[in-house]
Amino acid sequence: MANLGEFEFIAQLLQGPAAEGQPFYRHPLALGIGDDAALIPPLGPQEQLAVASDMLIEGRHYLADCDPRSLGHKVLAVNLSDLAAMGARPLAFTLSAGLREIRRPWIESFLDGMLSLARESQCPLVGGDTTAVGAQASEVFSVTVLGVVRVGTALRRDGLQPGDDLWVSGHLGDAAFALNQGIDDSKLNAPQPRLVLGLGLVGLASAAIDISDGLQSELMHLLNAAQRRAAQPQCLQANVNWQELPLGPLIRQAALAGRLTPSQAAGLAITGGDEYELLFAAAPRERARIEALGPQLGLALTRIGSVEFSDTPGVRWRDAAEAQPPESLQDMITRGGFRHF
Amino acid sequence: MANLGEFEFIAQLLQGPAAEGQPFYRHPLALGIGDDAALIPPLGPQEQLAVASDMLIEGRHYLADCDPRSLGHKVLAVNLSDLAAMGARPLAFTLSAGLREIRRPWIESFLDGMLSLARESQCPLVGGDTTAVGAQASEVFSVTVLGVVRVGTALRRDGLQPGDDLWVSGHLGDAAFALNQGIDDSKLNAPQPRLVLGLGLVGLASAAIDISDGLQSELMHLLNAAQRRAAQPQCLQANVNWQELPLGPLIRQAALAGRLTPSQAAGLAITGGDEYELLFAAAPRERARIEALGPQLGLALTRIGSVEFSDTPGVRWRDAAEAQPPESLQDMITRGGFRHF
DSSP states (O other): OOOHHHHHHHHHHIIIIITTTOGGGGSTTOBOBTBSSEEEOOOOTTEEEEEEEEEEEBTTTBOTTSOHHHHHHHHHHHHHHHHHHHTOEEEEEEEEEEESSOOHHHHHHHHHHHHHHHHHTTOOEEEEEEEEOOTTSOOEEEEEEEEEEETTOOOOGGGOOTTOEEEEESOBSHHHHHHHHTOOOHHHHSOOOOHHHHHHHTTTEEEEEEOSSOHHHHHHHHHHHHHHHSSSOOOEEEEEEGGGSOBOHHHHHHHHTTSSOHHHHHHHHHHOOOOOOEEEEEOGGGHHHHHHHHHHHTOOEEEEEEEEEOSSOEEEEEOTTSOOOOHHHHHHHHHOSOOOO | OOOHHHHHHHHHHIIIIITTTOGGGGSTTOBOBTBSSEEEOOOOTTEEEEEEEEEEEBTTTBOTTSOHHHHHHHHHHHHHHHHHHHTOEEEEEEEEEEESSOOHHHHHHHHHHHHHHHHHTTOOEEEEEEEEOOTTSOOEEEEEEEEEEETTOOOOGGGOOTTOEEEEESOBSHHHHHHHHTOOOHHHHSOOOOHHHHHHHTTTEEEEEEOSSOHHHHHHHHHHHHHHHSSSOOOEEEEEEGGGSOBOHHHHHHHHTTSSOHHHHHHHHHHOOOOOOEEEEEOGGGHHHHHHHHHHHTOOEEEEEEEEEOSSOEEEEEOTTSOOOOHHHHHHHHHOSOOOO
């Protein structure tokens, strides 16, 4: 069992590297780790706060023998991805950890991965809690991230409008394939939260969500949120061409080599989780501005379909000839994307 | 293993009772549970944010068979207590939970305890994360609480000044005694975060901390924070009369009945954790105003000692005759207060 002294090592570690290179800590009204609560410098008059929390549990979201640097990165990245999906700029985060024991090199690598991303994202670690768990217990990391948006401009899930185009950033399917095949892949190990894209979409996109559970599942979240918000019941359908999804290089290559059928590759892109790309909706009049945004950010932005009123709400997967997908793909979609449970 | 549908039950439960009676949710710029991030209405121009996180782990901070209502209360209360110690007004909180399974009556009681306190404290639940843990794993709850303070008025730990009086709210020792004796006690099961006191101390107290790990330990935190902040090394000593500590009714009664020696009773008050009272420092000129505050709040506020320059920094426990405490009490203090590890 770890003792208190060993946990103090973490506190010391944090007060050094966590503060490094973060202008936050030079603000006279900021207060970081070490008091009852952290203090955040005042926001601007036209700014409001966005808050998201995600918990990662050993054996459920990651394996005990995973690379600690990559885990540290990911624990923060999945939270920053939520801010990206709101169009929010990161402000600060807290980390609570339940650990079986203090393995110093492991912790140092974990924090190195986490704090590198924190510095890149200008999102300082300002507080949290470290607790020992029993020798047989799972380790657990819980992050809460705070961000800032201009008042009234956040990219909410429920802003979807009939007639909107549907877009995704980057490419899909590689994270699920890498996990399934035991391949080391940067998409899986070091997902890049699409923060700059999220900020760029403010004023352009009508709704956005990050793809953590799979494209099919996130499309349903957008449709359901819009339907809940509507004053009258409205049946919205997402109409998406499965043959034009932006497939990741791993699955594109596997499909070319005949190791995946086109349906299997599309199925991974549609149901695979852990993507941390953005799915967003925008009016057709914004197409040119969105198409210009991609090259600016060095990030593919692909129009995958549109939203329509329909008697059959939900996602309609089709090909260019408006035909239904093959049965094997329909099965894969019905079985569902990544599930936590 | 719980399935996703069962976890959706929690989401439904939260969207009803969590929102009830919380003016927060009626603010047009607020967004609660259900999007990538929650949105907090803008703060006032002279306000800044306070953030604290605490994690409670089954088998470490509470027992599997504890009362779920009391647990729900406590998970939020320990976080609100951190805000109280900063002089902050609660704003909102997030809850992340790792659960083995969904026992509906258990979850309902847990949320009832948590959300009752949330409503009393005007601190709505705005987001979080629910995850299944393995069948053998410990359950875990992680809360992050957000609060508001007027710019520059937060009660920081490091504000302690030589010459300050030291004060504690309420009474001490009962929580540790109840835990040790297996007694049901409201102090242990339903600690009341001292939010109103914290707000009342803004402008009066020079420093404050909440007593979660025990009075001795928190006194050392205040002294160390002041010493770290000082431009030049200064040796500060807390000088405290152990015979005049406000003992809880349980241990006072036990001492009267001869089941505890005076030293043992004082030892519990000095080392016992889970108090969630405030320890604070204030200049002697504030005595009258602080003494008036107690009756206003219906809460005992006891002056327990003072802070002085000294060649021997740390806490000096003494009696009215300036004598050292008996050896049995000194031993108890040396062995330390409540430790997580």
